[in-house]
Amino acid sequence: MVRKDVYDTNMSLFIECPSVCWSGLDQTHGGEYAAFEALIERFIAALTTCEVTPYVVLDGGSDLIHKKLEIVTKRAEDQIKKAHQAAVEGRKKNILPPLAKQVFKQTLARLKVPMAQCYGDADREIAALASEWNCPVLSGDSDFYIFDLPAGLLPFCYFQWKNVKEDGSQSFITCKTYHISRFSTVFKIQQQLLPTFAVLGGNDYVNLQRIRWTQFAPSESKTPSHLEGLLCWLKGFQQPQEALEAALVLMEELSKNSKTELLQNLSVGMEEYQLPSSSLKGFFHNGVTPEVMKAFKARLTPDVLDVLLLKRMSLSITVGHKNQPSVNLTSRPLRQVMYGLLLGEQRPVPVEERDREELKLTFIPVKPTFSRVAQELKLSSLGVNEVSFHLSERLQVLLEALGVTEATLNDLPPQLRLPVAVTCYWLRRAQPPPDLKLVKTLLLGMSNEDALRARAEHPNGKPNLDVAHAFSQWQVCLKDSIQLNQLLGFPLPEPDVARCNKLSGGTKTFSCSCWTENLHVVLMMLFRLYQGTLVHQLVPRLTTGGRVKAFLGSGQSSVKQYHAMLSIIQQFHAREESTPSETRQRAAARRHPLNDLMANEEDSSAVRVHEELVNQVSVRTRYRTKERRNRSNNPELVRKEECQGQDFL
16 A cells, blocks of 8 residues: 555644635535535634644745646636536536635634745645645645655545544544655655656646557556556666656657757656745744735735736636626726736736636736826835825725725625625626526525525536526626735725624614615625525526515514515615616716726726627527527516516515
C-alpha cells in the first residue's frame, strides 16, 4: 500500500481550498449557501475536537508569464459546456454557485481560522509551508502527490472527518497518508524522477500527448493505462535530464527547434515542484505590513489582482441554458467602475473579460469608466489607514455605480444596505426583467422554511431555467458589488451571504411612495434565506394550483409572518397601480446621477450593455419558441398564465 491508515490529532494541518468547497451539496439550483456554511462549520469543528489547527491558503491571481493559460482556457471552455449540461440534464457538473468562495472566506474569517491568499497559484506555497513546518497537507489536487512533503499528504477522499472517533479522552479522524518515498519504493523508480513523471504524464504546465506510453506497460496488464506505462518506462533512468532527452527521441516527427522548445517547457514544468522558501511564513507568525495586508488576508480577490497585473478578468460561469445571455452582462457597468479605480485615468487600457457567448468562450475588451470623485481616489489612498478620510466620497462612488441614493438606504440595518442597493440595481438592469411572481415562492421559503425543508423532496434535477437565470444575475451583481465595496475600503458593511440577520422591531412601515423601490427590502430579506432546491420545488407547485395555506402549515407565527410581508407588497403594488406615471417620474429623478458624477462615457457604456442584453435576449429564446407555440393553441390557458403574474398579489 502506498497509503497507510493514520489518526490525526494534536497537530497543524494545511488545507488546499477546493478540497472542502461544496462537497456533496446541490450544484444546479443557484446555491444553498446556508447548508454550505453549516458544512464548513462542521468540518472546522471536527478538526478542533481533535486538536488539529487548520491553516488555509487560497489561490491568488493568474500566473504572470502565462504558463498555465492554455490549460486554464481549455478548462473554462469545458466549464461552459458543463454548465449548459447541468441546466438541461439536472446532473452535477462541478459548477460552483457564484458566491460559494465568498461564503467560504466569510465563514473561515468568522470562525477565526488562519487564512492567507497568495499572489498566484497556492500549491507551491502550501507545499513550502508544510515542508518548513513539518505539517501534512489535506488536498484532492494530484500535484501534491509529486511534492516532497516530510509529513505527507492526506488525500481528501480518505479523510473521514464526518466520523470523528474517540479513544478514551482523545478524539481522532481516520485518514490515509501518502509519502513520495513509499510511492518510489512501490513502483521502483528514483524519487527525483517524480517531477519528470508529472510533466511527461501531463500536468497544468505541459500537455504531452505525442507518446503512446501504454506500449511500455507490463504485458500481463489487462487494461494498461498511459501512466502505468510511463512508470515502467522511467524505471530505466536515474536522472531527470536523461529521461527527458530519451522522451524526445521517441518523438521522431518533431523538428530540432520544436524539440528544443519542448525540452525547455518540460524543464520549466519540473521546476514548479522545487519548493522555494515560503513567503507566507512571516504572515502566519508575525503578520505583515499594512501595504500588503489586504492582499494576503484575501481582501483583494484574485479577480482584482488579475486586473491590476494582467488587465484581464475571468467572469463567473453559472448553470444556465446556452441560449440565455451571459448573466455577467448585467453587472458589467459595476466592473467598469472598478476597472477605472484600479487602472486610473492615466492608463485607460481596456480590460479583457473572459465570458461566454452560447457555448463559446469569448474575450471582450471592456473600457474602464471614471466618475469625477473616482478620479480623485488614487489606488494608494485606498489603504487601510485612510479609509475614514474618504468615506463619503467612497460611498458616493459606490452608490452612483449602483444607481441609488444614500437616503434610500438610511432606514435599513447596515448589513442590508449593500444587498438592497444591489437588488435595486438588479431590478432595473436585468434582462429579461425579473418575474415578480417569484416573490410569492420566496415569501413561503422565508415564512416557514423549517417546515418546508422537512417536507422537501430531493429535486428532480433539472432547474427552472428562468428562475436560475434571474437569480444568477442577482448573485453576480452582488459578487461584483462586494468586490467594488472591498476596493473602496468598505463604505458599506459587507453582507454575510449565508447568514440571515433578522430585522428587529417587527414589521416596518415605509414612507416611500414607489412600490418597486420598497420591494427590494422584502426581496433582500428573502435572498438571505434563499435555498435553491426549495425554491425550485415550490415554483411548479404554486403555478399548478397549490394553495399557500397548504405550504405554510398550522403554525400561527409563520402564517402571520407571511401575511405581514405580503401586505407590504400589496400596499406597494396598489400605490404603483394608482399613480404609475408619477411614480416612474419620481423614480427616474432619484436615479439621476448626483452632481453629474459619472462621465458621459459611463452613461453610454451602460446603454450599450443594456442594448446588448436586450438583443441577446431577443435572439436567444429559440428554446422557448415551441413551448409558446403550443400554448397559443389554448387561448384560455394563455390568458390565465398572462394574468398570473398580475393576480398573484
